[in-house]
Structures are given as structure tokens and as C-alpha cells.
Amino acid sequence: MANSSVGLKRELGLFSVIALAAGAVLGGWLAEAPYWFQLTGAGAAIIFPILAIILIPVGLAFSELTAMLPFSSAVDVWSSSAMNSSTGWATQWMFFLVQVVEPPLVAFIFVTAAGYFVDLSDVVKPLIAIGIMVIWYIVSNFNIDLTGKLAVVFFIVMVGITLIDSIYYFFSGHWELTNITAHGGFFPNGIYGAIAGASALVLKYIGFGMTPTLIQEAKFPARKMITVILAALFIPAVVYMIATFAIGGLAPHNVIAHLSIPEPQLVNSLDMAGIIGLFAIGSGLLYAFTTLMGFWTSSARVLYGASQLRQLPPWFSKTNKHGQPYIANIVVLAFGIFFALFTSTDWVQYIYSLSVVAAGIVYFLVCLSAYRLRTKQADWKRPYRSPAGKPMFVIGMAVSAAITIVGVTLLPASAWVPILIYIVIGVLVPVAMRIYRRRVGGYEPIILTPDDRDVAGAGE
Template sequence: MSATTKPTSIETASSTAADVDGRTEGGLKKSLRLLFVYTLATGAIFTFVCYWDGIFLSYCGPGTWLGFLLMTAMVLPIGFVYAELSTMLPSTGSCLVFNTVGMNKHAGFWSAWLIMCAWLAVPAAGVLGILEWLNYQFLDNGLTGSYAVIVGAVLLCLWCLVSLCKNVVAGGLQTAMLFIAIGGLLVTSALFFFSGHWSLSNFSSFFANANAGDYGIGLGWIIGCAFLITPYFGFETVPAMVEEGTFPIKDQKKAILGSVLTCGIIYAIFYLAEAGCIDWNTYAFDSAPFVTFETLKLVFPDAGWMGWFVVALGIFGVVFPIGTSVLGFWYSAVRMLFAMGRQNFLPKSFAKCNRYGQPVIPNLLILAISIGFLAMQSITAFFDLMAFACAICYAMSSISAILLDVRHPEWERPYRAPGGIAMKVASLVISLAVAVFCCIGIGVETWVGFAGYMGVGLVLWCAMLAKWRVKGKDSTVWMRTPAGVIEY
């Protein structure tokens, strides 16, 4: 790492991160309350519960609820590390910032590119979920081909418009959708538990899973459990919104850790309730979506109200979770691209904002990429791609946290992860373990998609290398640190 402290005319970092960079016209506006940041992060994490239910239940069978509890415990150390890093380095960009400061600008770029692999896949995956639900519930699979792409593109345009509006619009919409979804899923859990069909006998084949035929029961279940990291990535969106928060920087930890715990508890309760009502001897383990709807119809075959309840569950169990997840990741990816433009990883035009303080070009680019991703029709390919990319990015951030502990113990840390460097080592080991087990279970289609995405990143990286070799103001990137604004 080559780093030099800039003159004092450029403002140094502070524990409040009150200012945006003076070299950028406009900028992000401070208008997000802690509740909005929590709901944006929790909504981003909150997975497509009643759409990806088939994937979860196929990967971990009756023990899916235990898999979620284990993954919650495994993700928490990573959350602790991100909570410390985000309060010490409170600038939009999260892993871009952490790994540039912790290692170098190349690590910063590639970690950002990896996490955006997951973030940018979410809008298209979400649209596919809504289209499949419409086909399942109302259209008898009549929405396909070019018509599906057109409807999907319209939905993506609506998300883009919301992202370009004031923060309070997105924050309020996210809060409403999230809490309605959580309430609806808890009601559904209660229906399963008290249906008269919930039985411990349905857990007799506890570790049955879709990978058992290839890897055996034990290893197959562990591989499936590793992929469950996908429903947890999203807490890293909190640092992406740090410059827009109206709350003390140290309170970021509440949004990061609170979002992980909230989602983990809801997942465990919901899938414990559902698994106890499924006849696992007849379950296909084929990752087909909407298992919850079919289970409800089997459990309550004579209930006249079940028809409208399944439609309502589709709204608060499919549409709302997808809406919150897409909006949270869209917001975060926009701010990652904004930071890359502002800090000389990408052209300065990426840091231009509209009158509401929303970056324009990043929003339009994400819209275009998401429409292109609609061609990737496999939901399991999306799922696996997100899991692997997130695990590698988390490992890189854990390495940076360890290096910063060693190199700069004097830097102010408004929040310190419990356990010190041991917690950071645990975060690294967990991230690498998840990545390894994901590698074992990833299919050819996912690897092809990942290689194509990384190939695009390689082209951008080479272009930046050429740009950085030219002497002048464009030859370095910069980051705010507790020691001031530093060039790398």
C-alpha cells in the first residue's frame, strides 16, 4: 500500500462523518433516520421467503430451521467486524473503503465488484419471483417470453424511479412493506403450528436434502447450509448509507446486528412451523418455488378462506419481501458506484446527483444491468452466485480488519467488536468455510455466469490501471480515515 496524507484543505474524517467530499458537485443528503437504515438493511436481508422456500427446503430439508439458526450464529461474527469497520471508516462504499484502507486499492475494487455481483443480481431475481408468482396465482403460466421481459422491465423502472426520489420516500415504503411482511409470516407460522397437522414425526429424516445423492446426507446438508448465507447478505448495506444518516455513527451497530438477528429469528420460526407440516417422504427436493402455498392447501383442504389467504400470503410473503430486498440492494449498489466515481475508481460522472441527492448514472446503469440479467432464468443459479460472491467479499473484509488492528491500533473505533482480533479471525474462518462449501455445490451454469461477470470486472480494472499510470490527480484514489484523507 502506498499512502500519503493529503493537505488539511481537504477535510479529515471524523466520528460523525458529517461532510461529503468538497470535490464533488451536489452529493448525498443527510435524511435517513436510524429506523429507516435498519428497515432498508433488514428489508435487503429479508429474503424471498415464500418464493425461494423450495430452494431452502430442498437444500436442508426438515432441518432448514436449524440451518438458519446456525447461519445466524455464523454471520454474527462477520456482522461484528462490519460494525467496527463501518464506525471507524464512516464513508459510503463499505467494502470498497474497508479493503482499500486495509490492503490496497486493487483489493478495494475487487471486493466491491464481488459484492455488487450479489447486489446487482437481486433486482432481476426479484422480478423473476414476482413474474412466477403472477403466473402461479393468476395467469396459468401465460406470462412468458417477450411479454415477461416487458413486464419485468416496467417493474424495474418503477424501482429506479423510487430510488431517484427523496430518501424519505424509499425509507417509508420500505418500513411499511417490511413490517407487514413480518406480521403476515408470523400469522402463517401460527396457522402451521396450530393446524393439527404439525408433528415431530415429520422431522424423523432431519437431514434429508437435495445434495444427498451426490455428496451423502451429512456433507450434502452442510453444503446446503453454506448456501443459506444468501438470505443473510444485506447487513453490509448499512455502511453504504452512512453519509446520509442523521444518527450517531456508533449506532450503526444497532442496524447491522439488529437486521441479522431479526431475519434469523423470523426464518427459524417460519421454517420450523412449515417443516412440521410437510410429508417429507413425498417431497420432491426439486427446488420448485411456492412450497408454502401448496402446504397450506394440503393442511387446510376444506377451509373456504384459504383461497384468499394464499393470495394475501403471496403479497406479504412474495411481493413485499421482494420489494424490500430489491430496494435495499438497489440503494446500496447505487451508493457503491457513487463512491467509486467520487473517489476516482470510476469516472466522476458517477458521483453526480439530482436535486434530491440521488446519484443519476448509477441508477440508470443498474436499471440497464438488471434488465440484462432477466435473461438468466434459473433461480438456483442466482442463489448460488450470490452466496459465493458474498462469502469471498466477507473474507476480504475480515482480512482488512485484522490488518488494521495490527497496523493502526491507535485509530479511533467508536464501536469495537467483542473479542478483539479473535472475533475477526473467526469471521475470516467462517467466510472461507462458507466459500469452500459453496464451491463444492455450485453448478456449471453458475460458474459460467460468474466468469462472465468477473471478465467484465477485469476489463474495468485494466482500464483503471491505465488511468492510474498517468501522473496527476487521476493517478490515485482517496479515502477518509481517522488519520485524515489519504491517497492510495
């Protein structure tokens, strides 16, 4: 099955990566919306575009570093170059957490959607989620071109349905502005709720951060990653703003906060056209599946990239005849099952808070790396250069620190056990690798530079 000489294949076009990234940002809101309304009401409609703007400095750091060091190892090679291999591994391990918790999250969205039609016990739910991940594990071992084509089709269909449904809600005769203004306003929980909501909703933008891991499979120049990242920030911002405002006008925020999947339930309770509710479920599942595809692919590339830098054994960089890192896919499945088994009935808050804290740490280290490399490697070619340079990266670090601090306050008790286990595993991996190197010899960690583009198959 394996053929380590095949390597990753360049089969993803610009729009395919945009569809994967923007689709991953949009994924999951079918069942996650109640959490938004619980935190900050319909004000989420305003928070989404604000967050897109606030995250621009972080996106610029990702764009500059991807163009300069276009490797699937992404945050690992950036932090290793700016600091050292140990920091690179720590950044990569935290980045892997951001990516790998997403597949079980969206798998539970499928479970929630199924619960709309059939009663499911708490014992059965994780098993269904695991079954969905196993199905995608099988598909993930085929050409990535299949993932890219599915992402494009799903993206067009699901965004189209969302806009049609939103327009229907506005003109249904049931949409009332007073559902928003007469029940505490846009931010019924005040400034704290708005800040908590903004911190939690950062999760919805994590999709833009996974795109650099796909750069070795992209058919477009690495300097165009800025286009992908900005699209992944602002397309979802517009869609979320319209959809959240449309849903928020159908019922008071405290009603929506207690629904499991608001759109079809509101359609049913308000006696609107049943087909609209089914469309909402269908588009929601497409969003979820796109998210599953994107983050699964990225998770496997994170492991592949760490193997490129010899921080993991060479097995992780082995690919099958379709150019897929099949061992990395197995590990992603294992972690997906691990987090699915630890997920309880408050799965949305559990995975939101877990991801936000990890993402804030990664964003900070990426902005710090971009800052340090402007001085440390000032002569390296930067096909894309972020405007404002170091001051922009300082702003990115400040934003990232705020995200992390607020995210920690949202962590439920159920999140601490798996995250501590995960950190322990991350500490033990370098120890195990030292033992492995003594056994095999000649496998010391390396740090890739712009001169290694062709050697690693990264190209321009």
C-alpha cells in the same frame, strides 16, 4: 437533471435502516423455500439461527470498520486502507456482484407469484422481471427518505402477516410433526445436505452487509451500525425459524421441494382458508420488494463510493436534485437486465450460488482488512471496537473461507458464463481508468481516512 453539488442526503433513521437490512435478509422466501427443503428439509429452521451466530464475527468486522471509516465506499475504502487500491477495487467489484444480482432475483419472485394465477411462458418471464426493475429504477431517483418510509411500513406489515399465518398453520389441524420426523428427520440429506444448505442459506443474510453503504445517508452515529447489523442477523433468524417450522409441518419435505410457491399451494391443497394463502403471497411480495429496494440502493452506492475513491469516473458520484446518484442507478438497471437475461428456470440455485461465492470472498477480505488495520492503523479512532479483536476477525476469515469453498461446489453450469464475463469487466475497468486518467490528468486514486469524514460528508 444533475447537480453534483447536492450529494447524498442524510434522511435515513435507525429503524429505517434496520427495516431495509432485515427486510432484505427476509426477502424472497415465498418462492425460494422449495430450494431450502430440497437441500436440507425442515432443518433449515435450525440452520437459520445457527448461521446468525456463526456470522457474528463477520458482522463485528463490518461494524468496527463502518464506525472507523463511515463512507458509502464501504468495503472498498476498508480494503484499500488495509492493503492497496487494487485490492480495494477487487473487493468492491465482488461486493457489487453480491448486491446487483439481488434485484433480478426478487424480480423473478414477482414473476413466480404471477405464475400462480396465470400461465407464463419462459420467454415472457425475464421480460416481466425487467419491467419490474425499470419501475423501481424510476422510483429510485427520488428522495431516499421515500425508500426508508416504505421499508418501515412493509417490514411491519410483512412480518406481522408471517407470524399470523404461521400461528394459523400450527393450529389449523393440518400441522403434524411427523411430516418432519417421519421423512428423514430435520436433515433428510444428512450432514452434506446440512452443510450445503447452510452455505446456500448464507445468501439470506447478505442483507446485513449492504448497510455500511448507506452510512452517509444515515441520521444516526456510525458507531450504532452494530445495532443495525445484529438486528439484521437475529430478527430474520427468529422469523425464518418460526415460518420454516410452520410450513415444514404441513407436508413432507420432498413434497414442498417440488412446489413453486409452497404456502398458497399448501393452503389450497389442504383446503385451508383461502385468505391465508393470499396473505402469504402479499407478504412474500412485500419481502421481495423490500429486498429490491435495499439492494438496488446499495448497488448504486457501491458505484458512488468507488467514484469517491476515483476508481470510477466522477460521473458516478453525480447526484440529482433528490440526492440520488442517477448515473449509478442506470448502471444498476443495466446489470439487472444482464443477469435477468442469463437467468434460466433454475434461477434460485443460479443466483444463490453466484451470490454466496461472491459474499464469502467479500467477507474474508473485510475480516482481513479489520485484522490488518488493528496493527497498521492502531491509532485511528474506533467509535465502535469489536470485542476479542484480532482473534474474532480470524474466526470471521475461517467462516468466510468455508462459505466460499462450499459455495463453489453448488455453482450450476449456467452460473459460470456470466460470472466470468463479470470478472473480465472488473479487470478491464482499471485498464480503462488508466486511459481516462491520461486524458483528463489529476485523477489518481485516493484512500480516505477518518480525517476525511467531514470532507466526504460522512460525519460521525
